[in-house]
Amino acid sequence: MNAIDRTNDMPRRQFVALSGALGAGALLTGTGGSASAATGPDPVPGKPSCCPCPTDPNPPGGGQNPCPPTQMQSLCGLPSDTDPLWQDVQYCTRGIVPPSGQRPDCLKTTPNYVVLNGRPPSPHNYLLLPSCRITGIECPFLVSPNVANYWHEAWETGRSGGDVPVVFPNIGLGINSQSARYFHQLHIHMAGVRASTQRRLQALEAAGRVAPAPSQWRDTQYQAALTGADGTGDRTYRILRLDALTQNLFVLLNQNVVRPLGLDMAGQTLIVVPKMTAMGFDRSFYVLNSDSSLPSGTNTCDHLLVY
Structure with a gap:
């Protein structure tokens, strides 16, 4: 499990005590929500080696997408914030x-995002974080036209043959809600999912229980239970199929689920599971959403991801 966003599973007093004992940097690559280990154990065999981090004092350039404007910083975070x-x-x-003096292991650094280790460190537990200051899913900049497509980048980076591949038979990408995370810099988990999750999603699709278009994503017939990888039982998700990750998933969620149902983006979790068959990647994706408004809903991606 990932330690950062799993505050629902760890009493706050215990988490604060652990933070004090280890320091914030030691918790950065947490499960469920975030982070890279500032310092960690010896590299996991097969894990990509860390390349030198740039020392240019200026912000990264060369193709960087715009960051949240000043008027959004009260909602998306200030560049001077001290979030670990x-x-x-x-x-x-x-x-x-x-x-803290603890330096994270920068597995990949680009103008738009960085990739760090998750916790516990493993060849199937990584995090993709924007190079912009973006607190999380609630930031309104994420539904603007100019934001980078972080989901597509996470898939291209974590897929087999990517720069930081997730070494697991089935890959999952996920982001937690505001209340289910501890640190507040947007991060997409790049992890594994169980084979049973993949089979369940394909069975639901065959039964007509997966929305074929974003406009139908919120319909109750496309809500279904999936068994968690963490042994916590079934949770209910809204399930959509997409042929590509070229669209902004935050926009799709906001326009087709959150606003029509009168929900709040801050309370949403979002998970992407590439469809895999015996022949390999089927060039389509299952996009799952849940929140506490659903019967047996959840606001964390941790129940389905394998860290």
């Missing part, structure tokens, strides 16, 4: 050492 994950991003993109 944001400090990790600044180390990877600008060479600024976090106050």
Whole structure:
């Protein structure tokens, strides 16, 4: 499991005590929600080696997408914020050492995002974080036209043959709601999913229980229970199939589920499971959403992902 966003499963007092004992950097690559380990155990065999982080004091350039404008910073975070994950991003993109002195393992650094280890470190537990200051799914900049397509980048990076491949038979990508995370820099988990989850999604599709278009995503006939990989039982998800990740998933969720149902983006979890067959990747994706408004709903991606 990932330690960062699993605050629902760890009493806050215990988490704070653990934070004090280990320091924020030691918890950065948490399960369920975020982060890269500022320092960690010896590299896992087969894990991509870390490339040097840039030391240019200027923000990354060369094709970088716009970041949230000043008027959104009260909702999306200030560049001067001290969130530990944001400090990790600044180390990877600008060479600024976090106050803790612990340097994260920058597995990949681009103008738009960085990839870090998750916790526990493994060849199937990574995090993709924007190089922009974006607190999380509630940031309204994520539904603007100019935001980078972080989901597509996570898939291209974590797929077999990607720069930081998730070494697992089935891959899952996920983001937690505002209440289900601890650190507040947007991060997409790049992890595994169980074979039973993949089979269940394909069976639901064959039974006509997967929405074929975003406009139908919120319909009750496309809500179904999936058994968690963490032994916590079934949770209910809204399930959509897409042929590509070229569209902004945050926009699709906001326009087709959140706003029509009168929900709040801050309370949503979002999970992507590439469809796999005996022949390999089927060039389509299952996109799952849930929140506490659903019967047996959840606001964390941790129940389905294998860290």
